[in-house]
Amino acid sequence: MIGSRRQILARKALIWVALILGACFAGLPVLWMVSSSFKSNLEIFAYPPHLIDESFSFAAYEAVLGDPARLRFFVNSYLVAILVTICTVVTSILAGYSFSRYDFRFKKILNLIIIGVQSVPPITLMIPYFGLIVWLGLYNSYAALVLTYMVFTLSYAIIMMTGYFNTLPRDLDEAVMIDGGGSFVTLWRILVPISLPGIVAVGVYTFMLAWNEFLFALTLTRTNDMRTVPIGIHLLMGQHSFEWNQMLALSVLGSLPVLMLFLLFQRYFIAGMSAGSIKG
Amino acid sequence: MAQAIQPEIADTTNVSWEQRKRKLLPYGYLSPTLVLLAVLTVVPIVTVFLYSLVDNVIVNPNQPIFVGLDNYEEVLTNRKFRGALSNTLYFSLVSVVAHFIIGLSFALLLNSRLLSANVKAVFRVIYILPWVFTASIIAILWRLLLNPHGVVNFVLLELGIIPELNEWLSDRKLALNAVTFINIWAGYPFYLVSFLAGLQGIPDDLYEAGRVDGGNAWQLFRHITLPQLRPIIISLALLDFIWTIHQFTLIWMTTGGGPLRSTEVLSTYTYKAAFSSHEYSIASTIAMVILAICTFVAIFYVRSQRMTDE
Numbered sequence: 001m002i003g004s005r006r007q008i009l010a011r012k013a014l015i016w017v018a019l020i021l022g023a024c025f026a027g028l029p030v031l032w033m034v035s036s037s038f039k040s041n042l043e044i045f046a047y048p049p050h051l052i053d054e055s056f057s058f059a060a061y062e063a064v065l066g067d068p069a070r071l072r073f074f075v076n077s078y079l080v081a082i083l084v085t086i087c088t089v090v091t092s093i094l095a096g097y098s099f100s101r102y103d104f105r106f107k108k109i110l111n112l113i114i115i116g117v118q119s120v121p122p123i124t125l126m127i128p129y130f131g132l133i134v135w136l137g138l139y140n141s142y143a144a145l146v147l148t149y150m151v152f153t154l155s156y157a158i159i160m161m162t163g164y165f166n167t168l169p170r171d172l173d174e175a176v177m178i179d180g181g182g183s184f185v186t187l188w189r190i191l192v193p194i195s196l197p198g199i200v201a202v203g204v205y206t207f208m209l210a211w212n213e214f215l216f217a218l219t220l221t222r223t224n225d226m227r228t229v230p231i232g233i234h235l236l237m238g239q240h241s242f243e244w245n246q247m248l249a250l251s252v253l254g255s256l257p258v259l260m261l262f263l264l265f266q267r268y269f270i271a272g273m274s275a276g277s278i279k280g
Numbered sequence: 281m282a283q284a285i286q287p288e289i290a291d292t293t294n295v296s297w298e299q300r301k302r303k304l305l306p307y308g309y310l311s312p313t314l315v316l317l318a319v320l321t322v323v324p325i326v327t328v329f330l331y332s333l334v335d336n337v338i339v340n341p342n343q344p345i346f347v348g349l350d351n352y353e354e355v356l357t358n359r360k361f362r363g364a365l366s367n368t369l370y371f372s373l374v375s376v377v378a379h380f381i382i383g384l385s386f387a388l389l390l391n392s393r394l395l396s397a398n399v400k401a402v403f404r405v406i407y408i409l410p411w412v413f414t415a416s417i418i419a420i421l422w423r424l425l426l427n428p429h430g431v432v433n434f435v436l437l438e439l440g441i442i443p444e445l446n447e448w449l450s451d452r453k454l455a456l457n458a459v460t461f462i463n464i465w466a467g468y469p470f471y472l473v474s475f476l477a478g479l480q481g482i483p484d485d486l487y488e489a490g491r492v493d494g495g496n497a498w499q500l501f502r503h504i505t506l507p508q509l510r511p512i513i514i515s516l517a518l519l520d521f522i523w524t525i526h527q528f529t530l531i532w533m534t535t536g537g538g539p540l541r542s543t544e545v546l547s548t549y550t551y552k553a554a555f556s557s558h559e560y561s562i563a564s565t566i567a568m569v570i571l572a573i574c575t576f577v578a579i580f581y582v583r584s585q586r587m588t589d590e
Contacts, residue, residue, distance in 0.1 A: 008394070011394065012394050015389065015392050015394055015395065018385075018389055019389055019395075019399075019403055022385075022386055022389065022403075022407060023403060023406045023407070025465075026406050026407050026408075026409050026410055026465075027406045027409055029410075029421055029422070029425055029465070030409055030410075030413075030421070032421075032424070032425060032431060033420075033421045033424065036424060044424070045427060045429040045430065047429065047434070048434060049430075049431045049434055090312075091312045091313055091316070092313075094309040094310070094312060094313075095309060095310050095312075095313045097309055098305075098306040098307075098309035098310045099310075102305065102306035102309075104303065104306040104307065107306070110310065110314075112582055113317070114313070114317075115581075115582050115585055116575075116578055116582055117317060117321055118519070118522070118578075118581075119519075119522045119574045119575065119577065119578035119581065120321060120325070120571065120574065121525065121526045121547070121567070121570045121571060121574050122526060122528070123526065123528055123546075123547040123550050123551065123567060123570060124324075124325070124328055124567040124568070124570055124571045125320070125321065125324045125325075125328075126550075126551075126554070126567075127327075127328055127331065127550075127554050127560060127563055127564055127567060128323070128324035128325075128327035128328050128331070129320075129324060131327070132319075132320075132323070132324060132327075147316070147320060148320065150316060150320075151316065151317070151320045151321060154313060154316065154317075158313065183305060211414065212414035212415065214414070214415060214416055214528070214529040214532075215528050215529065219555070229414075230414050230415075230416040230417070230529070231416075233416045233417065233420060234416055234533060237420070237533065244424065247420055248420065248421075248424065251413075251417040251420050251421070254414070254417060255412055255413050255414070255417055258412050258413075258414075259412045262408070262411075262412055263405065266404075266405070266408075
């Protein structure tokens with residue numbers, strides 16, 4: 001039953017080999033991107049390739065950070081992502097509360113629709129959005145991006161929030177109700193504070209989606225001062241001469257916010273995901 | 281007497297008002313969501329559907345002409361459309377299967393009892409890394425690696441795996457597999473995270489009982505782990521399938537659908553029809569076909585979700 005020591009050692013070795021092979025698959029491409037962003041544009045495709053060569057410098061980063069037009073991409077991305085996150089979190093708390101604590105006539109069908117919205121292809125919505133957003137006078141504005149992003153952040157956020165509220169006992173809010181607190185007071189004073197882990201998970205997930213969005217940002221903005229980071233990268237790629245090191249530096253800088261959020265909140269995030277829609 | 285009755289009447293009206301308020305309250309909480317979804321999903325979907333039934337929309341100054349299902353006939357019999365459809369299905373099916381295999385293998389590795397908690401924490405971050413990057417950055421990253429003079433060609437050539445430098449993204453025979461590989465790399469962490477959560481939810485007793493019955497590792501996996509993860513597997517695979525059918529950015533920024541439409545998928549095809557050729561009716565028709573495919577898959581997804589909810 002205990003198995004010989006050698007057997008356990010062999011299994012351990014096998015697991016470590018697999019573990020390191022997996023890490024190479026996942027991590028080496030990223031490492032190469034980061035190291036290339038420090039090379040000069042000429043050395044990027046040098047033969048034979050080196051992880052780090054003599055051309056190592058921060059020149060590409062200086063070029064990106066010293067250019068107000070490119071910094072603007074970051075300002076836009078932060079603004080849009082933060083606004084989307086706030087709006088999505090508030091809206092999904094209200095909707096999740098309703099689904100978790102009330103029974104009403106169209107509950108089942110509304111719940112179904114919200115789950116179903118996740119499967120609507122953005123490309124299907126893109127054509128009418130163009131007309132709709134122009135008609136609303138929102139073309140090339142932050143509002144256009146915030147509103148359209150919420151369509152695909154909201155449904156997942158509501159599912160996660162409802163799942164989280166469902167794990168909290170109803171006795172909690174009933175005690176407050178009996179003491180004369182209204183339903184809104186109950187939600188705000190009792191449920192929201194203890195749901196912080198769930199709310200953080202929803203917030204991080206929403207921020208990531210909004211920070212990464214491409215298609216709507218491409219079609220609903222026109223001028224460079226409204227473009228977000230992913231579109232900024234796209235614009236750099238469209239230029240005649242590829243400034244590889246600058247594109248990569250912009251990519252690394254553009255990935256940092258999400259990476260930081262993820263590292264800081266991964267515990268909440270993973271717990272929130274399992275409490276949300278995908279539950280075994 | 282009159283004075284005594286008065287408050288009672290007031291009470292009953294109060295109660296009915298309270299009741300009505302309580303009935304309307306859940307809709308009140310849902311109202312921001314409902315307004316947003318009505319304006320930004322229901323209205324647009326109806327609009328696309330109407331566009332798909334007419335000719336001359338948006339750009340043409342003439343009045344739109346109702347053509348019924350003609351656009352659908354035109355699209356469905358078009359060879360370019362069929363090519364895009366088969367590319368999309370290949371891209372999506374291969375991605376989903378590979379995501380599942382890699383995600384589950386990594387989750388099982390990270391769940392091994394032979395590793396310390398710290399080791400697990402470090403490798404978990406490395407394994408989830410591809411998830412942190414947005415599609416346009418993943419596109420740049422792999423264009424760098426898969427460049428004919430890039431590091432992938434160098435390593436494979438040195439190891440003798442390929443005889444000559446490959447143009448991974450601009451060779452008709454290789455491009456579709458190359459973008460599929462990129463999508464596999466980008467997407468497996470979503471499974472990994474979900475499976476990690478799922479594995480932790482499987483009670484140890486089940487494995488104890490299995491071992492007492494003399495099950496080996498493979499049998500335990502086959503008869504305990506897999507069935508326990510089944511609900512997660514089903515909903516993940518369906519959701520991922522839908523998302524992969526949606527995928528636009530990755531392909532748009534690596535190959536743009538080329539070379540010679542060898543990586544053209546439905547979403548890039550729709551985008552080109554709308555914004556390059558300005559054939560909005562045709563674009564809307566393709567968009568409706570994508571919606572139909574996704575809705576078909578979504579029916580199963582919603583069902584699986586409700587099974588796990590109840």
